[in-house]
Amino acid sequence: IDPRLDLHDEISRLKRERNAVLLAHYYQDGDIQDLADFLGDSLQLAQQAKKTTADVILFAGVHFMAETAKILNPERIVVVPDLAAGCSLADGCPVDRFRAWRARYPGAAAISYINCSAEVKAESDYICTSSNAEKIVRAIPEGQEILFAPDKNLGRWLVERTGRPMRLWQGSCVVHETFSLRKIVALRERHPDAKLIAHPECEEPILRMSDYIGSTTALLKYTTADDALKYIVATESGIVHQMRKASPHKEFIEGPPEGNCACNECPFMRLNTLEKVYLALRDLAPRLEMAPELRERARVPIDRMLALS
Ligand code: 13P
Numbered sequence: 049i050d051p052r053l054d055l056h057d058e059i060s061r062l063k064r065e066r067n068a069v070l071l072a073h074y075y076q077d078g079d080i081q082d083l084a085d086f087l088g089d090s091l092q093l094a095q096q097a098k099k100t101t102a103d104v105i106l107f108a109g110v111h112f113m114a115e116t117a118k119i120l121n122p123e124r125i126v127v128v129p130d131l132a133a134g135c136s137l138a139d140g141c142p143v144d145r146f147r148a149w150r151a152r153y154p155g156a157a158a159i160s161y162i163n164c165s166a167e168v169k170a171e172s173d174y175i176c177t178s179s180n181a182e183k184i185v186r187a188i189p190e191g192q193e194i195l196f197a198p199d200k201n202l203g204r205w206l207v208e209r210t211g212r213p214m215r216l217w218q219g220s221c222v223v224h225e226t227f228s229l230r231k232i233v234a235l236r237e238r239h240p241d242a243k244l245i246a247h248p249e250c251e252e253p254i255l256r257m258s259d260y261i262g263s264t265t266a267l268l269k270y271t272t273a274d275d276a277l278k279y280i281v282a283t284e285s286g287i288v289h290q291m292r293k294a295s296p297h298k299e300f301i302e303g304p305p306e307g308n309c310a311c312n313e314c315p316f317m318r319l320n321t322l323e324k325v326y327l328a329l330r331d332l333a334p335r336l337e338m339a340p341e342l343r344e345r346a347r348v349p350i351d352r353m354l355a356l357s
């Protein structure tokens with residue numbers, strides 16, 4: 049890339065030329081968030097992908113999100129900045145093991161968190177995201193057994209919230225497991241006026257201490273509506289960019305990881321850069337392509353989720 053190029057201008061120009069829409073998740077770098085046509089949590093991004101009339105969807109997020117956009121838009125071109133942007137939850141739930149697990153519990157309803165592959169979606173009855181998971185669990189008839197995959201932390205929290213027992217797949221998010229309970233306790237002592245807010249992918253001891261738990265959008269909304277002036281934010285640090293923009297007078301402390309690393313940044317989400325966004329628009333590559341049969345099967349539980357959301 050010519051270093052003299054103004055990437056902001058070039059991306060805006062290419063978006064117009066290609067009739068492209070840039071959808072971005074809150075865990076993207078701030079400069080990508082600032083250029084997005086639509087920014088949201090996993091559910092809002094899926095809903096927006098379904099609504100769009102653009103010819104090209106440029107999805108700045110991770111693979112399973114772009115895959116969902118393609119499932120909902122088989123006729124549109126879906127491009128991503130980096131095809132290698134995966135997710136530890138999706139990686140920890142290979143379809144052959146998932147299929148074998150399901151087969152052990154005939155008659156059970158299988159709810160899969162949207163953070164899974166299209167192959168696993170195709171084997172599931174319902175998809176959910178962190179913002180609608182409770183509603184989806186409650187939609188399963190009382191008495192029917194429920195399997196929940198792949199996030200054991202979100203699953204355990206849902207069992208507690210809904211009172212519905214569920215069999216949990218033992219997967220987790222590398223980012224949300226990194227937060228240090230010890231450091232959070234110390235931070236709360238140093239900042240007794242700060243509220244602790246957390247994503248339900250966090251581990252149980254952190255959720256137990258939290259003042260509020262929700263999806264990225266729910267956390268953002270909470271910090272704008274609530275009257276506290278200080279928050280400790282236990283989720284991927286990208287969301288803090290929007291929190292600071294929405295409430296410049298408030299203080300946001302990023303949830304501290306154990307060890308001296310930037311592990312509160314998702315290593316997959318952060319593979320995407322402004323340069324790669326530009327190249328994806330310029331070259332209309334890399335593209336998300338899927339076999340029609342898989343796409344159609346994976347769409348069924350996604351449509352069930354969207355109908356209930
Ligand atoms: P939400 O977008 O539902 O808040 O989930 C966060 C996440 O982990 C996406 O990978």
Ligand code: SF4
Nearest residue numbers: 135136221222223314
């Ligand atoms: Fe997956 Fe966790 Fe990254 Fe979200 S933050 S994409 S759940 S690894």
